[in-house]
Amino acid sequence: xxxxxxxxxxxxxxxxxxxxxxxxxxxxxxxxxxxxxxxxxxxxxxxxxxxxxxxxxxxxxxxxxxxxxxxxxxxxxxxxxxxxxxxxxxxxxxxxxxxxxxxxxxxxxxxxxxxxxxxx
Amino acid sequence: xxxxxxxxxxxxxxxxxxxxxxxxxxxxxxxxxxxxxxxxxxxxxxxxxxxxxxxxxxxxxxxxxxxxxxxxxxxxxxxxxxxxxxxxxxxxxxxxxxxxxxxxxxxx
Numbered sequence: 001x002x003x004x005x006x007x008x009x010x011x012x013x014x015x016x017x018x019x020x021x022x023x024x025x026x027x028x029x030x031x032x033x034x035x036x037x038x039x040x041x042x043x044x045x046x047x048x049x050x051x052x053x054x055x056x057x058x059x060x061x062x063x064x065x066x067x068x069x070x071x072x073x074x075x076x077x078x079x080x081x082x083x084x085x086x087x088x089x090x091x092x093x094x095x096x097x098x099x100x101x102x103x104x105x106x107x108x109x110x111x112x113x114x115x116x117x118x119x120x
Numbered sequence: 121x122x123x124x125x126x127x128x129x130x131x132x133x134x135x136x137x138x139x140x141x142x143x144x145x146x147x148x149x150x151x152x153x154x155x156x157x158x159x160x161x162x163x164x165x166x167x168x169x170x171x172x173x174x175x176x177x178x179x180x181x182x183x184x185x186x187x188x189x190x191x192x193x194x195x196x197x198x199x200x201x202x203x204x205x206x207x208x209x210x211x212x213x214x215x216x217x218x219x220x221x222x223x224x225x226x227x228x
Binding site: 035037044045046047050059060061062095100103104105106107108109110111112113 | 152154156158163164165166169170175205207209211214215216217218219220221222
């Protein structure tokens with residue numbers, strides 16, 4: 001069974017940093033791209049970032065480009081999101097998800113989500 | 121960027137009444153369209169990909185269809201456990217990946 005277990009969220013002040021983790025099991029991790037999607041309180045889904053299976057290709061939404069950095073450690077089957085210079089508008093539940101293979105880029109399954117609150 | 125527009129914002133149906141949720145793309149997405157279900161307090165779950173292919177384990181009452189840039193998720197006979205917010209997502213031209221704003225399904 002594919003499982004994604006997230007950790008690392010919490011409360012941080014504006015301008016601060018936080019690192020999210022997503023530990024994967026049940027599939028060959030380095031064969032699949034991974035992604036982060038967030039959901040602000042009471043709002044819809046917003047794609048944040050994606051990374052290829054090898055880690056060689058990364059993609060970002062304009063809203064986080066230059067502040068967030070996605071990475072993966074295939075030896076540990078773990079995905080990361082380093083978030084710097086955090087803003088109030090980054091407050092959200094962050095989900096990691098496994099990306100489909102080939103030309104497709106849909107997400108299945110998703111992690112349980114981890115809340116990030118940016119506030120003074 | 122491809123903008124995805126869902127309607128209605130909220131859909132209220134009686135038990136057994138067909139539910140039809142719509143999603144419109146601002147440009148062609150060539151069937152690269154997925155639907156997700158998000159129940160209260162839970163992570164999203166993949167329902168449909170490729171506009172009309174059900175994901176593993178998804179009940180047959182869920183179906184997807186397309187007509188040009190208009191996509192439809194149909195729930196043939198909604199059950200109480202189908203109360204959720206439903207999102208469409210395009211993956212034709214990215215980045216960025218874009219989602220619709222969601223349709224909330226209520227059962228009367």
